[in-house]
Structure formats: C-alpha cells, structure tokens
Amino acid sequence: MEQVLTILVADDNPSDRTLLKAILTQFGHKVITANDGQEAVDKFDPQTIHLVCLDVKMPYKDGWEAALEIQRIAEGVFVPIIFLSGVADPVALSNCLRVGGTDFISKPYSPELITAKLNAIARLLVMQKTLEEQRDAMTLYNEQLLHEQEVAKVVYENITHSNCLNDPSLSTFHHGSHTFNGDVILAAYKPNGGMHLLLGDFTGHGLSAAIGALPLADIFFDWTKKGFLMRQIIPEINARLKSILPTNMFCSAAFIDIKVNDKTIEIWNGGLPDLLFFSKNGDQPKRFNSKNLPLGVLSPDAFECFVDPVSFLPGDILMAFSDGVYEALDLSGDMFCNSALKPLYDGQVESTQALDWLVDLLGQEGVLDNPHDDISCLNVCLDTSIGIGSPEGEITKSVDQAPADFSFEYALNADSLRNTDPLPYILQIITTVPGLSGFSSQVFMILSELYSNALEHGVLQLKSDKKSSLDGFSNYYEEREQALANLKEGYVKICVKVASDHNKRMLVLYVEDSGPGFKVDSISYDISNTELLYNRGLALLNQLCQKVEFSRGGSAVTAYYQWHID
Amino acid sequence: MVESRFDKQTECLTIKIRGRFDYSCHKSFKDAFTTLEMAKSYEVDLAEVTYLDSSALGMLLLLRDHVGGEKATISLTKANDAVIDILKIANFHRLFDITG
The missing domain is CATH 3.60.40.10 (PPM-type phosphatase domain)
Structure with a gap:
C-alpha cells in the first residue's frame, strides 16, 4: 500500500530524531520534527498530519501528556499516535496504549520493523478514510431523505x-x-x-x-x-x-x-x-x-x-x-x-x-x-348544528353564460331506484346556473328532502311515524333497506326548471312518485316542534322555499326556490 | 419463525408460524408457499402465534392471492383467542376458514 504520509516526529534526542526522520524520508514520507512535547502539540494540525510519533520522555511536556492534548485537538479526526521508547518496561508501554496510542516502536530503531508498522498504520488510515467518507455520504443522504420527506409531508398534510x-x-x-x-x-x-x-x-x-x-x-x-x-x-x-x-x-x-x-x-x-x-x-x-x-x-x-x-x-x-x-x-x-x-x-x-x-x-x-x-x-x-351554515367551499364566480332558462326531466324506474342515487348528478347540472352555485347546499337540502319523501313514503310506502321513537329509527332503516331491495315496480320523476326574469331567478323542482299520495291537510309545518322527528323535513322545505305545493293527491310536490343575481 | 410441511398424500401444505407473526416473517412466509409447487389445500397453523399484526394480515392476503383468490381453500387453524379477535375485527372469516 503506497501512500505518502505526513508524519510529526517529536523527540528531544537529536540523533534519534534525525535517524527516524532519515528512515521515514527514505520511504518517501514527509516529516515534520519537534524538539519536545509542547512543540509537538503546537505543530500538530489534524488536517495535514496523518501520523504522530512521540518520544515518551521529553521536557516541557512528556509524550503521554502531548498525546492526550493532540487527541483533544484532533476532535474526532482519527490520527494514530506511535510512542517511541528506549525502555522495555511493560507498565510504561501499556500506559502508552492506555492514553490512546496506537502502537509503540522500541529504540534502537530497526528499519524493517518501522516499515512493517508503517504499512500497518497506512492500511488503518485508508480504512479509516473510507469509513469516514461512507459516514459523510450516509449523513448527507439521510439529511436529503429527511428533507424530501419533510417536503412530501407538507404536501401530504395539505391533502389529507x-x-x-x-x-x-x-x-x-x-x-x-x-x-x-x-x-x-x-x-x-x-x-x-x-x-x-x-x-x-x-x-x-x-x-x-x-x-x-x-x-x-x-x-x-x-x-x-x-x-x-x-x-x-x-x-x-x-x-x-x-x-x-x-x-x-x-x-x-x-x-x-x-x-x-x-x-x-x-x-x-x-x-x-x-x-x-x-x-x-x-x-x-x-x-x-x-x-x-x-x-x-x-x-x-x-x-x-x-x-x-x-x-x-x-x-x-x-x-x-x-x-x-x-x-x-x-x-x-x-x-x-x-x-x-x-x-x-x-x-x-x-x-x-x-x-x-x-x-x-x-x-x-x-x-x-x-x-x-x-x-x-x-x-x-353529536349535534344537529353540525355542518349547518358552513361556508361553501368555493363560490365559483361563473360569469360565463351558462343557460339561465332550461328544464329537464329525470325519471327513475324500480331498477334505477334500487341501484342509483340521482341527486349528485342533478345537483351538478343545477349548480352550473349562474349565481346558484352559491346556494348549492340549500338546493341540495331541498332536493334530497323531496327525493327521500317520494322514495320512502311514496314508492316504498313506509310510515314516517315509525321514526318518532329513537329505537324506531333503526327498524325504519332496516325496513327501508329491505323494501328497496325487493322493489319491483314504481317510479320517481324529477323535473327541474330554471326560469329568469331580469335579475330574478326561479328554480322549480317537481317530484312525482308512483305512490298513493297522502292526506295533504294533515301536515304540520311547525319547525319549532323538534320532538317530531319525522315532520322536520317538510317544515324545513317550507322554510327554505318560496312556496311548496302538493298535487295529485299528495303524490306530487312542487317546490319554488327563488334567488337574485346582481 | 416459519416452517412448512407438504403432505404428499393429502397434497396439503401446512405453514406453521411461531411467536410474533409480523413483518419479520415476511420473506420466510412468502418463501414457504412460493418455492413449492401448487398444493391442493393450505393450512396456516397459528397454534404458537402469540401476536399478529396488520402486515401479517397482508401476508395472508398474499397467500390467498397466490393460490387463486376467491377459489382458494385456506384454513387458519389453532388460533388463540387474541389472534382470533384480531382476525375477526378484520372480518377475515369471510376470506378464510378460521378455527380455534
């Protein structure tokens, strides 16, 4: 493994220092020398120096003290430290490793041993460098990922x-x-x-x-x-x-x-x-x-x-x-x-x-x-005021001249009554009328009231007084499901008409069903009587519309809804 | 942990799971039914399953899909009460034969 290292050598003994420098230079490495521990600390720069060799016994600061300080300066950058020692005392040598040394070289120097140790250190440095690069790449990748997730999270939360x-x-x-x-x-x-x-x-x-x-x-x-x-x-x-x-x-x-x-x-x-x-x-x-x-x-x-x-x-x-x-x-x-x-x-x-x-x-x-x-x-x-009078999503200013005078009829036979709900489609068409989109919740309320009355009481002939008790409602509901599933004949016809007169607009909704009708004069429009669960619908209609008219003995109803445009 | 056993006589593949049946079983569970040729019937032995999470439910759906969806005959057997509870909440008794 050929690698040119910059090595800091600190030894107070001039001949040892010169000898080591000579050996290292011979292998092609760059050597910086220091005469004592303090000078070694002063000359140490973790960015340029790859390896530090410290004599154990030096004036001002011995090798161990210098080693600790150098590691502090290095701050996380791995710079191996090798101790140079003339003594072979096991306690002193193990002390070298204890303060963070990587290895030690005994004096007198043997060029073969130094070569072998330097090669080992060089391998260690290469490995360390690869790890650091990988770590940095991972950190960067992780930061990018988190950043992307944050961006995606904002979009996600806006949608959900x-x-x-x-x-x-x-x-x-x-x-x-x-x-x-x-x-x-x-x-x-x-x-x-x-x-x-x-x-x-x-x-x-x-x-x-x-x-x-x-x-x-x-x-x-x-x-x-x-x-x-x-x-x-x-x-x-x-x-x-x-x-x-x-x-x-x-x-x-x-x-x-x-x-x-x-x-x-x-x-x-x-x-x-x-x-x-x-x-x-x-x-x-x-x-x-x-x-x-x-x-x-x-x-x-x-x-x-x-x-x-x-x-x-x-x-x-x-x-x-x-x-x-x-x-x-x-x-x-x-x-x-x-x-x-x-x-x-x-x-x-x-x-x-x-x-x-x-x-x-x-x-x-x-x-x-x-x-x-x-x-x-x-x-x-739970409350009855939920979603009432809530602001409409966006009131589209549809100045584009959609028709303000039109009519259409929508008839549903038993098959369609079982399988479809026509209201969203009808509402789609009605709200294209200029100025009416702003009232779509009221129109929808009227329309759904008329339709469910026609279907449940007209075609399916369910008795609404069943709903008057709280438990009765779930029975009513089951009965409705069953009756609808078994429905063989019957129809509901919905006619929609929009007419305009200057800035006045009128929506006429006519809903007819195949049922036998009912006693029209028995209806109470009193909305204040909230105890009556089943009459609320009609009372509500009466309040929202200009006029509600029954015909065909109660099997048809016409609701007039009026609004102004500027 | 996932083990599987193929009975040549009945052509039934039995997959047995031990411990937690969760995402850690994903690969071995999938291997258990994809490496073998088609069996006539499938049994997932849950006797030693202590817990099963939604990714385990997902794995069961993978097995069902692999052996033909609606036409598959898969029984989930020997499940303890806690496991049956989880399967029931997901209404999996409509897709699998579940026995305790």
Missing part, C-alpha cells in the same frame, strides 16, 4: 387535512411512529348539512403506509362535496385502493355519516376496533364492531357494505380509534384491549372526558414515548 377537522364538535388525537403517519382522519361537511368522517389505518407504518391516503382523501373530499352518499363513496374508495395497492396492503377504516336532519348517524366499520357511542342517558357505551373487510381487500363485485344506523340526541358522543390504541402495550406488557380500556368499555369514564382520559392513559403507560404503531383517536360530540 384540507377539511373541517377544526369543527368545534370534533376532537382528535394523532400520534405517529414515523415522520409519516399511516393513519388518517378526514372530515368534510356535506352540501346538505351534516358531515362525513373517516378514520383510516393503512397496513404498516411510515411513507409506504401514508401513500395510499392520497387517493383515499381525494375521493373522500371530492365525492362528499358533490353530494354523494356514504354508500356510494365507500365502494368507490374500496375499488380505487384495490386497484392501486399491492395485495398485502389495505386500509382498516371507519366511515361515519352524520345526518343532522333526522338526528341519526350511520356507521361503517371495516377492520377497526369497536366504535363507542355514549348516549347522554346511558351507562355503558354502545359498541359498533367491525362488520366489513378493510378497504382495498375485496374486488368491487365482491364488496358489500354493512352499515349500522343509530339515532342521536345532541350531546351524545361517538368515539373511534385505530388499533394502535387497541393493541398498545401497557407497562406490564399487556395489550390495552385486555385491561387498560376496560373502564372505557364499562362506562366508568365520563363520556365528555373520554378522549382526554385515553390520551392520559397512553401517556402514563409509556405508549406515546415508544409507539409501535400509529395512533389515532376521534371524538365527535
């Missing part, structure tokens, strides 16, 4: 947090085991009031887990904004994740649809621990267990959607968390689901404090300091 998580009814807790969190919590207001929520947990942790969250969030926000229902959004997310994720990756998730108009929520749980519903009057929370496979496992045609409906009163609380909580280990090494969470399940925790209680518990049991998995909790304090 562009939502309404700040809503006062929500509290969340998010704790990642990596820069990227494989858990997502998404929340979006629906155009007709209420909210969609999703808590998702992707297989694995870190970046590979987080990447699936992007299409998930994309569909969730886009489809919610367009007015699609939970039952339409979930299969779409499943299909997209199934097509893009590798076979062994999926997303355990809970989807929650808060419907403020009839004070109910619908819960879809696919692979998450039980969701907990704390009723204000109840002792123990009601548990909603996972009834579905996680998202991204089943092919679209095998996918099924099992949903639990539940009625709520303002102040009831719904809680969801990822398996990072359920499977967390407490200080005794036992999983949370076995013992730590018991007070929560048994209703011994005040429901309004449940999230704080859980976060405290995770802290006390040391889970937060050393999380094995990403941890997410979501708490919703």
Whole structure:
C-alpha cells in the first residue's frame, strides 16, 4: 500500500530524531520534527498530519501528556499516535496504549520493523478514510431523505387535512411512529348539512403506509362535496385502493355519516376496533364492531357494505380509534384491549372526558414515548348544528353564460331506484346556473328532502311515524333497506326548471312518485316542534322555499326556490 | 419463525408460524408457499402465534392471492383467542376458514 504520509516526529534526542526522520524520508514520507512535547502539540494540525510519533520522555511536556492534548485537538479526526521508547518496561508501554496510542516502536530503531508498522498504520488510515467518507455520504443522504420527506409531508398534510377537522364538535388525537403517519382522519361537511368522517389505518407504518391516503382523501373530499352518499363513496374508495395497492396492503377504516336532519348517524366499520357511542342517558357505551373487510381487500363485485344506523340526541358522543390504541402495550406488557380500556368499555369514564382520559392513559403507560404503531383517536360530540351554515367551499364566480332558462326531466324506474342515487348528478347540472352555485347546499337540502319523501313514503310506502321513537329509527332503516331491495315496480320523476326574469331567478323542482299520495291537510309545518322527528323535513322545505305545493293527491310536490343575481 | 410441511398424500401444505407473526416473517412466509409447487389445500397453523399484526394480515392476503383468490381453500387453524379477535375485527372469516 503506497501512500505518502505526513508524519510529526517529536523527540528531544537529536540523533534519534534525525535517524527516524532519515528512515521515514527514505520511504518517501514527509516529516515534520519537534524538539519536545509542547512543540509537538503546537505543530500538530489534524488536517495535514496523518501520523504522530512521540518520544515518551521529553521536557516541557512528556509524550503521554502531548498525546492526550493532540487527541483533544484532533476532535474526532482519527490520527494514530506511535510512542517511541528506549525502555522495555511493560507498565510504561501499556500506559502508552492506555492514553490512546496506537502502537509503540522500541529504540534502537530497526528499519524493517518501522516499515512493517508503517504499512500497518497506512492500511488503518485508508480504512479509516473510507469509513469516514461512507459516514459523510450516509449523513448527507439521510439529511436529503429527511428533507424530501419533510417536503412530501407538507404536501401530504395539505391533502389529507384540507377539511373541517377544526369543527368545534370534533376532537382528535394523532400520534405517529414515523415522520409519516399511516393513519388518517378526514372530515368534510356535506352540501346538505351534516358531515362525513373517516378514520383510516393503512397496513404498516411510515411513507409506504401514508401513500395510499392520497387517493383515499381525494375521493373522500371530492365525492362528499358533490353530494354523494356514504354508500356510494365507500365502494368507490374500496375499488380505487384495490386497484392501486399491492395485495398485502389495505386500509382498516371507519366511515361515519352524520345526518343532522333526522338526528341519526350511520356507521361503517371495516377492520377497526369497536366504535363507542355514549348516549347522554346511558351507562355503558354502545359498541359498533367491525362488520366489513378493510378497504382495498375485496374486488368491487365482491364488496358489500354493512352499515349500522343509530339515532342521536345532541350531546351524545361517538368515539373511534385505530388499533394502535387497541393493541398498545401497557407497562406490564399487556395489550390495552385486555385491561387498560376496560373502564372505557364499562362506562366508568365520563363520556365528555373520554378522549382526554385515553390520551392520559397512553401517556402514563409509556405508549406515546415508544409507539409501535400509529395512533389515532376521534371524538365527535353529536349535534344537529353540525355542518349547518358552513361556508361553501368555493363560490365559483361563473360569469360565463351558462343557460339561465332550461328544464329537464329525470325519471327513475324500480331498477334505477334500487341501484342509483340521482341527486349528485342533478345537483351538478343545477349548480352550473349562474349565481346558484352559491346556494348549492340549500338546493341540495331541498332536493334530497323531496327525493327521500317520494322514495320512502311514496314508492316504498313506509310510515314516517315509525321514526318518532329513537329505537324506531333503526327498524325504519332496516325496513327501508329491505323494501328497496325487493322493489319491483314504481317510479320517481324529477323535473327541474330554471326560469329568469331580469335579475330574478326561479328554480322549480317537481317530484312525482308512483305512490298513493297522502292526506295533504294533515301536515304540520311547525319547525319549532323538534320532538317530531319525522315532520322536520317538510317544515324545513317550507322554510327554505318560496312556496311548496302538493298535487295529485299528495303524490306530487312542487317546490319554488327563488334567488337574485346582481 | 416459519416452517412448512407438504403432505404428499393429502397434497396439503401446512405453514406453521411461531411467536410474533409480523413483518419479520415476511420473506420466510412468502418463501414457504412460493418455492413449492401448487398444493391442493393450505393450512396456516397459528397454534404458537402469540401476536399478529396488520402486515401479517397482508401476508395472508398474499397467500390467498397466490393460490387463486376467491377459489382458494385456506384454513387458519389453532388460533388463540387474541389472534382470533384480531382476525375477526378484520372480518377475515369471510376470506378464510378460521378455527380455534
């Protein structure tokens, strides 16, 4: 190994110093000499000197003292030190190694031995240099990687947090085991009031887990904004994740649809621990267990959607968390689901404090300091005001002259009623009307009220008074599902007409169904009577519209909605 | 730790996992079913599995996919209660025959 070294030689004995210098120079190395320990320290520069040879006994500063000081100056740069000694005392020699020396050379000098030792040192230096280069490259690479992750993280968080998580009814807790969190919590207001929520947990942790969250969030926000229902959004997310994720990756998730108009929520749980519903009057929370496979496992045609409906009163609380909580280990090494969470399940925790209680518990049991998995909790304090009067996403100033006078008719037969929800499509068309996009949530509310009345009470002939009790709602819901699945005949016809007169605009929505109608004069429009769960819809319509008219013995209804443009 | 055994008579491939069934088993679990020719049926013996995480669920999906997805006959056997709980939360009983 041919390498030219710069060597510092310190020896107070001139003849020894000159001899060593001569030997080293002969091998082609560059030699700097010092007459004592202090001079050696003064002349030492870790950037230029590769090797230091120190005589043990020197005036001002002996070899050992000089060695310690030189190592201090070298600061992490590896510069081997060789001691030169005339004595063969084992204690003195071992002392040389103890203060950090690499080796020692005994006097009188033997050129063969010096050559051999120098070769060994040179190999050591080459190895050290390679290691340092690799370390520096790794450090640089790691810094770059972290930087890139930080950038990606900002983009990721902008996408997955562009939502309404700040809503006062929500509290969340998010704790990642990596820069990227494989858990997502998404929340979006629906155009007709209420909210969609999703808590998702992707297989694995870190970046590979987080990447699936992007299409998930994309569909969730886009489809919610367009007015699609939970039952339409979930299969779409499943299909997209199934097509893009590798076979062994999926997303355990809970989807929650808060419907403020009839004070109910619908819960879809696919692979998450039980969701907990704390009723204000109840002792123990009601548990909603996972009834579905996680998202991204089943092919679209095998996918099924099992949903639990539940009625709520303002102040009831719904809680969801990822398996990072359920499977967390407490200080005794036992999983949370076995013992730590018991007070929560048994209703011994005040429901309004449940999230704080859980976060405290995770802290006390040391889970937060050393999380094995990403941890997410979501708490919703249910209320009928959620998503009502929320600012519209963006009010598009569509000055481009879309038609302001048009009409179209949309008729759905039994087949279509079973399989589709026409509302998002109709809403898409209506909101192209100049000035109307700003009112899309009201229009959507009117439209969905008219449509669900026509479908549920007209075509399916369900009695709405069933909804009057809280338990009745889930029965009602089941009945609706069943009746819809068995529907053989019937239709709903929706006619939309937009007319303009100067700056006045009128939207006329006419909805007709195949049902027998009802006694029109029995309706109460009294919205103040909030005890009546089932009449709220009509009362709401009456409030939003200029006029609501029934015809065909109650099997058709026309709603007039008016607005002005500048 | 993963071991596999192929019964020539029944043409059943049994894969047995010991201890934690998590990402550390990924390679050996995959090797267990990809290196052998196709078996008629598959058994994953979970008797000595103490814990199984979501990447283990992912591995089971890989096995299912490898042996034909919907048409696959795979039984997960001898699972303890904690493991059954995890499999149930994920609704894997709709994809696999699970026995305790």
